[in-house]
Amino acid sequence: MIPPETQLKDISRHFQIYGQILHAEPLKIGHINETYTATYDQGGTRVRYIHQKLNRSVFKKPAAVMHNLVRVTLHLRKKLEASRAPDLTRRTLNIIPTRDGQSFLQNGQGDVWRTFVFIEGVRTFEAVQSPVQAFQAGRAFGEFQGLLTDLSGPRLHATIPDFHHTRKRFEAFQRAVQADRCNRAASVQAEINFALRREPIADVILDAMARGHIPERITHNDTKFNNVMLDVATGEALCIVDLDTVMPGCVLYDFGDMVRTTTSPTLEDEIDLGKVRMQMPLYKALARGYLSMAGQFLNRYEKQLLAFSGKLITYELGLRFLTDYLSGDLYFRTHREGHNLDRCRTQFKLVESIERQETAMQEYVDRL
Ligand code: GN1
Ligand code: MG
Numbered sequence: 001m002i003p004p005e006t007q008l009k010d011i012s013r014h015f016q017i018y019g020q021i022l023h024a025e026p027l028k029i030g031h032i033n034e035t036y037t038a039t040y041d042q043g044g045t046r047v048r049y050i051h052q053k054l055n056r057s058v059f060k061k062p063a064a065v066m067h068n069l070v071r072v073t074l075h076l077r078k079k080l081e082a083s084r085a086p087d088l089t090r091r092t093l094n095i096i097p098t099r100d101g102q103s104f105l106q107n108g109q110g111d112v113w114r115t116f117v118f119i120e121g122v123r124t125f126e127a128v129q130s131p132v133q134a135f136q137a138g139r140a141f142g143e144f145q146g147l148l149t150d151l152s153g154p155r156l157h158a159t160i161p162d163f164h165h166t167r168k169r170f171e172a173f174q175r176a177v178q179a180d181r182c183n184r185a186a187s188v189q190a191e192i193n194f195a196l197r198r199e200p201i202a203d204v205i206l207d208a209m210a211r212g213h214i215p216e217r218i219t220h221n222d223t224k225f226n227n228v229m230l231d232v233a234t235g236e237a238l239c240i241v242d243l244d245t246v247m248p249g250c251v252l253y254d255f256g257d258m259v260r261t262t263t264s265p266t267l268e269d270e271i272d273l274g275k276v277r278m279q280m281p282l283y284k285a286l287a288r289g290y291l292s293m294a295g296q297f298l299n300r301y302e303k304q305l306l307a308f309s310g311k312l313i314t315y316e317l318g319l320r321f322l323t324d325y326l327s328g329d330l331y332f333r334t335h336r337e338g339h340n341l342d343r344c345r346t347q348f349k350l351v352e353s354i355e356r357q358e359t360a361m362q363e364y365v366d367r368l
Helices: 003-012 062-082 131-147 166-179 185-197 199-210 251-262 280-294 300-304 306-327 339-367
Strands: 020-027 034-042 045-053 112-117 217-219 228-231 237-240 247-249
Touching: 003 020, 003 034, 003 045, 020 045, 062 112, 062 131, 131 217, 131 228, 131 237, 131 251, 131 280, 166 185, 166 199, 166 306, 185 199, 185 306, 185 339, 199 306, 217 251, 247 251, 251 280, 251 306, 251 339, 280 339, 300 306, 300 339, 306 339
Parallel strands: none
Antiparallel strands: 020 034, 034 045, 045 112, 217 247, 228 237
């Protein structure tokens, strides 16, 4: 048996799962946490669960992450129940508690594990395939934000403080250039200059928030297209996953990351930069989907910055990948030499493409 499976059998015993674990496989998704699919036998029926190990160097306060997750998923479920949504257990994550009633397990080594019901009959995609999919993603994240506007109780924990603080991301980038730990700066001067030239955009949303034009809301903060589970049979976006960064934030960061990941039908680490392009039909579908849900609660300042937010978040991710490349690939999991640099180049290519179309992109949402 492969080592993770032995370990997973051990982990799985601690959760309130009725049945016997048969096998488990790693699920290759995400750059941060470790995710596994495990199959159990429950009285002769095969049932699957997700076991996930939280990345402790990224999420320093696992209890806060899980506290948010429990509140958010229960709220979503309550609201979906009230609206008589069909297929309830496929529309939001369901956390399986540990045998002693906790939302996560912390073992002797300090590893943090949690378990979710596996949602059957859905698929995620690393690259968007059609305007219909982009529409679905926009609608699903708009609905997600909308359902959380009336979450009662104290403010959610900031699981990663300053996660989308672009000015601080820029400063971290400058420090990485300065330190040049791996002697890589000289070889990426073009990318460094690209980033430096665009420094002023880092403050636009921060300033608007400081002036009180843009409110804090509960946001997802990682609205990558592969965090949307689409029903295999109907293509409908059923469930939003990866809720570790759901926290108080700005809706524009969510819309921006949707633009980044659903308007170019290429992978995040596409090597053929000629293929990377913000495509208007995908963007239009995304914006229509998003505003069909979020149009009711966004204010005019938020609406005015929708197109800009796509450029900003794509720039921010380019900065983060470049920072990590310069620092020796410590944050994002990489699978090949220069992987973070490839990711950075794709982002910057997309920034340029958005720059060329930004006016038309904003005009479109103004008309919706
Ligand atoms: C990370 O692990 P994953 O792929 O869901 C990152 C996001 C980035 C994304 C880029 C906690 O998310 O912020 O946008 O990679 N998550 C964290 O693909 O840093
Ligand atoms: Mg994530």
